[in-house]
Amino acid sequence: MPYKEPKIEKIFYSIGEVADMFEVNASLVRFWEKEFSIIKPKKNKKGNRLFTREDVDNFHIIYHLVKEKGMTLKGAQKKMSENREDTQNNFEVIQSLNNIKKMLLEIKSELE
Numbered sequence: 001m002p003y004k005e006p007k008i009e010k011i012f013y014s015i016g017e018v019a020d021m022f023e024v025n026a027s028l029v030r031f032w033e034k035e036f037s038i039i040k041p042k043k044n045k046k047g048n049r050l051f052t053r054e055d056v057d058n059f060h061i062i063y064h065l066v067k068e069k070g071m072t073l074k075g076a077q078k079k080m081s082e083n084r085e086d087t088q089n090n091f092e093v094i095q096s097l098n099n100i101k102k103m104l105l106e107i108k109s110e111l112e
Helices: 015-022 026-035 053-068 073-111
Strands: 049-051
Touching (some): 015 026, 015 053, 026 053, 053 073
């Protein structure tokens, strides 16, 4: 049995990598970092931001609320502060449903 190299997850992501993940400008990542206290990147000696997986996940929830659902920043801030756990659970359910939809569409196209 051949040895399979385990998938290595990064511990930190640069601001450019986070911006690329969401196809946004780095300036938006910096702005949302200031607006949402749950995004807390570490900074190295040079002052470069280093985002954790948790920061990226929180950014994804904020992106969903603001860009996909059309909420204002104030509305997203309120939702995240008042009801963070429910917001995260709803986001995870939506992601799961989108993955199921994608899988079903792929099966449909294979059958056609």
